[in-house]
Amino acid sequence: MQRSSLGAQPLSLPPVPEPPKGERLKNKVVLLTGAAQGIGEAIVAAFACQQARLVISDIQADKVESVAAHWRERGADVQALAVDVAQQRDLHTMARRAVELHGRIDVLVNCAGVNVFRDPLEMTEEDWRRCFAIDLDGAWYGCKAVLPQMLEQGVGSIINIASTHSSHIIPGCFPYPVAKHGLLGLTRALGIEYAPKGIRVNAIAPGYIETQLNIDYWNGFADPQAERQRALDLHPPRRIGQPIEVAMTAVFLASDEAPFINAACITLDGGRSVMYHD
Numbered sequence: 679m680q681r682s683s684l685g686a687q688p689l690s691l692p693p694v695p696e697p698p699k700g701e702r703l704k705n706k707v708v709l710l711t712g713a714a715q716g717i718g719e720a721i722v723a724a725f726a727c728q729q730a731r732l733v734i735s736d737i738q739a740d741k742v743e744s745v746a747a748h749w750r751e752r753g754a755d756v757q758a759l760a761v762d763v764a765q766q767r768d769l770h771t772m773a774r775r776a777v778e779l780h781g782r783i784d785v786l787v788n789c790a791g792v793n794v795f796r797d798p799l800e801m802t803e804e805d806w807r808r809c810f811a812i813d814l815d816g817a818w819y820g821c822k823a824v825l826p827q828m829l830e831q832g833v834g835s836i837i838n839i840a841s842t843h844s845s846h847i848i849p850g851c852f853p854y855p856v857a858k859h860g861l862l863g864l865t866r867a868l869g870i871e872y873a874p875k876g877i878r879v880n881a882i883a884p885g886y887i888e889t890q891l892n893i894d895y896w897n898g899f900a901d902p903q904a905e906r907q908r909a910l911d912l913h914p915p916r917r918i919g920q921p922i923e924v925a926m927t928a929v930f931l932a933s934d935e936a937p938f939i940n941a942a943c944i945t946l947d948g949g950r951s952v953m954y955h956d
């Protein structure tokens with residue numbers, strides 16, 4: 679869709695760039711949650727193009743199956759499952775499926791997540807529970823499901839898609855940053871706990887990334903283009919991030935190129951969080 683400089687027209691997502699092709703994840707068995715769209719979908723693309731064997735999942739069953747089918751048609755090894763990360767048994771089913779198919783699990787990427795932005799005192803108990811069930815419990819259930827297999831193998835890499843909200847607070851976003859701070863704590867605690875057993879646990883903290891989530895947010899303003907521009911101007915490079923940039927960072931952490939990176943968090947925000955704000 680052509681964007682209007684007058685801002686009257688709704689915004690749409692830019693086309694996803696073709697990920698680089700290579701063998702950086704050749705034969706690695708990768709489990710991924712939240713794979714139906716956005717950052718998760720870009721991770722599928724980047725990992726498939728580096729020859730990973732993927733078992734991907736999402737609560738949107740049809741959508742995640744069509745992502746898998748897209749990559750299978752291009753020769754990639756991608757299987758899809760319907761998984762609600764708030765349900766511990768779903769993650770165990772996913773881990774079992776990967777072992778049945780491939781005999782091992784090398785990488786888990788916990789990407790499923792939701793924005794829950796509420797006024798603290800007006801928020802319902804249900805909103806609080808939903809935020810923690812998906813953004814924190816879901817990642818823990820994923821880790822719990824794959825750790826026994828990784829321990830048996832003596833090797834594994836877990837990547838949690840955290841957020842700049844994992845270490846900074848933006849007013850009006852409660853309780854999302856509380857859960858994302860917890861996710862960073864989980865990353866560090868498990869990274870230290872399992873490092874002697876050959877398992878690395880790391881996080882990626884994206885800032886503002888151009889996904890449907892943000893397009894929908896901007897389209898809620900009278901001038902979506904102006905609101906998008908405002909977001910771009912907040913960042914030192916005068917742009918926001920693309921899902922593929924998060925995905926390529928995940929490729930690095932999942933590969934054999936990062937053996938001493940553990941309990942770490944890589945921030946992807948163009949340097950915004952380093953700046954001093956008045």
Ligand SMILES: NC(=O)c1ccc[n+]([C@@H]2O[C@H](COP(=O)([O-])OP(=O)(O)OC[C@H]3O[C@@H](n4cnc5c(N)ncnc54)[C@H](O)[C@@H]3O)[C@@H](O)[C@H]2O)c1
Nearest residue numbers: 712714715716717737762763789790791841884886887889
């Ligand atoms: N887009 C950003 O600016 C941004 C910034 C920082 C962090 N993140 C994080 O990145 C991750 C992906 O975000 P995105 O922007 O691609 O969002 P998105 O909404 O486009 O994708 C999230 C995916 O998670 C799935 N999901 C939601 N609830 C689920 C559940 N209970 N079980 C299984 N799957 C479920 C959704 O169906 C969707 O496919 C999230 O963890 C988010 O918090 C995003």
